Amino acid sequence: xxxxxxxxxACPRCGPEFGLILLADEVRERRVLQxxxxxxxxxxxxxxxxxxxxxxxxxxxxxxxxxxxxEASEELALRVAALLGxxxxxxRILLIGAGANLALGxxxxxxxxxxxxxxxxxxxxxQDLAGVSVVAAGxxxxxxxxxxxxAAILGGADQADVSRAAAVLARGARxxxxxxxxxVRDGLEAAGLQLLLDESGAVLAVRAGVAxxxxxx
Numbered sequence: 001x002x003x004x005x006x007x008x009x010a011c012p013r014c015g016p017e018f019g020l021i022l023l024a025d026e027v028r029e030r031r032v033l034q035x036x037x038x039x040x041x042x043x044x045x046x047x048x049x050x051x052x053x054x055x056x057x058x059x060x061x062x063x064x065x066x067x068x069x070x071e072a073s074e075e076l077a078l079r080v081a082a083l084l085g086x087x088x089x090x091x092r093i094l095l096i097g098a099g100a101n102l103a104l105g106x107x108x109x110x111x112x113x114x115x116x117x118x119x120x121x122x123x124x125x126x127q128d129l130a131g132v133s134v135v136a137a138g139x140x141x142x143x144x145x146x147x148x149x150x151a152a153i154l155g156g157a158d159q160a161d162v163s164r165a166a167a168v169l170a171r172g173a174r175x176x177x178x179x180x181x182x183x184v185r186d187g188l189e190a191a192g193l194q195l196l197l198d199e200s201g202a203v204l205a206v207r208a209g210v211a212x213x214x215x216x217x
Contacts, residue, residue, distance in 0.1 A: 001053050001133045002114050003030045008092065008147040011039035012057040012140040016167070019144060020046070031130070052122045052134045055142035060121075077105035083197070083204050084150040084174050086113055091149040094118060096165060098155030100134075107131030116148075143168040152176040159187040166191040171209025178202035 003022070011018040023045075024035040037046040037053060046055050080102055086093055089112035095103055096118045103117035107130070115132045122136040135142065141164050150173050151165045157177050162184055165175055175193060177184060180203035188195055193205035 001032045001048055001051050001135070003027065003032055004090075005053075005092075005114070005116070005133050005135075006037070008144050009037065009053075009055070009135075010142050010144045011042065011044065012055050012137065012142040013044050014039055014041045016143065016145045018042075024048075029130075049122065052119075052136060054122045054136045056121075056136055056138045057140070060138070072102045072105055074105060077102050077109055080152050080154075080176060081106055081109045083176050084152065086110065086150045086174075088113075088149065090114070092116055092147075094143075094148050094151040094165070094168070096151065096153045096161070097157065099152045102152070102154070103132045103134075113149075141165070141168055146170050148173060150174050150176075152178070154178050157181075157184060159184060159191075162187065162193070163191045166193050166205075166207060169207040171207050173207045175205050175207070176202065177205070 006020060006022045009020045010016040011020055018039055018041045020037040020039055022035060022037055024032050026034040031051060032048050033051045035048045037048065046053065084093060091113045093113055094116045100117040100119050103115045107115045111131060117132055117134045119134060119136050145167050147170060148168050149170060151169060153161060153165055156179060162177060169175060179201040185203060188205050192208050194208055196206050197204035
């Protein structure tokens with residue numbers, strides 16, 4: 001997990017208004033490999049192991065087989081990178097659902113951008129990777145509102161998923177939904193999004209407004 005990701009993280013128990021404090025035990029090349037994230041409001045602590053931040057609340061019992069990360073095709077990574085249109089050094093892109101599989105390929109195409117791969121459980125990624133911050137999360141997206149520069153939801157999304165993703169995007173940030181159901185299209189405006197592109201079953205929308213947040217160096 002990148003050291004500066006703490007600037008946009010939020011406590012999944014208390015909500016997006018409550019940021020987290022990093023207690024790092026091992027840091028290498030600005031990436032936190034071991035440590036904890038603590039909430040000053042509720043005092044909950046969330047572990048960071050092998051660079052993966054576990055921000056699920058409450059921590060669920062682990063059942064079933066672990067998720068297996070699969071690197072997506074270079075063609076798909078190129079398409080997502082082009083549609084999201086993020087090039088600013090220090091910008092942050094969030095990948096949700098099956099889109100998390102794109103993280104490594106996308107980070108290779110955009111070496112100055114930090115890719116956040118959202119997974120359902122921490123063993124979906126064996127270790128932290130350069131340019132990729134892996135975050136395990138449940139239904140609550142553990143991010144402050146309006147802080148991220150782009151997001152992609154791949155593998156299916158309902159209106160609630162879209163609304164949650166839109167809330168953490170900055171003004172002018174793009175959201176890719178692929179595939180997009182008809183009901184999702186109808187709910188874009190309610191989520192504060194404007195349609196940019198609708199083709200081949202995918203929807204590209206932009207968060208209402210024109211400004212991006214300032215990216216970190």
